[in-house]
Amino acid sequence: MRLPSTLRLCAATAMLSLCLGAPALAGTSYPLTLQNCGVTLTFDKAPETVVTVGQATTEILYSLGLGDKVVGTSVWFTGVLPEFEDLNAGVERLADNDPSFESVVAKRPGLVAVQYEWHIGAQGIVATREQFADLGIPTYTLPADCVGKDNTAGSDGTRTEMYSMDSLYQGVTELAQIFDVTDRGAELVDGLKAREAAAIEAAKALDLQDASAVFWFSSAEMDIDPYVAGNGGAPAWMMASLGLKNVIDSPEEWPVVSWETIARANPGVIVIARMDRRRFEADDYEKKLAFLKSDPVTREMDAVKNDRIVIIDAHAMDPSIRNIAALEELAAALPRFDLK
Structure with missing residues (x-):
């Protein structure tokens, strides 16, 4: 990207200052x-x-x-x-x-x-x-x-x-x-x-007031309740950092929530996981997209109608150094969604 x-x-x-000004740290004792x-x-x-x-x-x-x-x-x-x-x-x-x-x-x-x-x-x-x-x-x-x-x-x-x-x-x-x-x-x-701070600053300039989102990781079956991000994990941190409200109110890391509940909350942005794993049919992001656009409940959500869908690496949805790349990717996508 x-x-x-x-x-x-x-x-x-930041990297230049590291090269020119950062003193060497002492080795491990x-x-x-x-x-x-x-x-x-x-x-x-x-x-x-x-x-x-x-x-x-x-x-x-x-x-x-x-x-x-x-x-x-x-x-x-x-x-x-x-x-x-x-x-x-x-x-x-x-x-x-x-x-x-x-x-x-x-x-x-x-x-x-x-x-x-x-x-x-x-x-x-x-x-x-x-x-x-x-x-x-x-x-x-x-x-x-x-x-x-x-x-x-x-x-x-x-x-x-x-x-x-x-x-x-x-x-x-x-x-x-x-x-x-x-x-x-x-x-x-x-x-x-440095990258984290820059991504947050870029999103802050958008002045998002009431924008919301949901992160969909996968589902045990294509047409049943999905695993979505709760309000305390890495995706919740990304949303809070960028000024987005998480529509899922659960302390669980990846709770199962019905599509009817999600549709009623009507998130402004849907973020879906892309992964190589194929434990479940919904691990395939293309099948996620097809489901969102065809299911009678999900296809009525504003995010689906207006193509406000972001696809990010699944591993970046769990705590890892990839969280920063995902934060940047989501921050870069927000300006084209007109969420004000």
């Missing part, structure tokens, strides 16, 4: 002790290898220049970021979706980097953190999945606080500390923050 000139200028200015989602972790040195359970952790590690340490990946919604295609092709994919405990352990990793607690956590479907600890394998979970979130409530967890990029930036910073690449972590976070 080609960014608006104001966004490009801000990002470029070991032993390093961190509090991570209720677990105390101590590292005597940087791990030699890492297995990722979650695309978000994979792409953070690649962005930190740590691809040579990644010996296995799993849980993919979309293709890897284009700049990492060659790197990723040389890394073993343990599973497209949920890996087995045995497949992760067989790699003998120095660390397992986790995106979601429901994969590796108290009731993890792969394993608990204790099971890995018993084998001497530390696990690090992205704070974005536990800060301000109760993962014991609802199928995808319930937000007790609105998500913000701060918890994702914390994950980037801590992974950089663990692997003794603090300079790279700071550079990555500063660049993302």
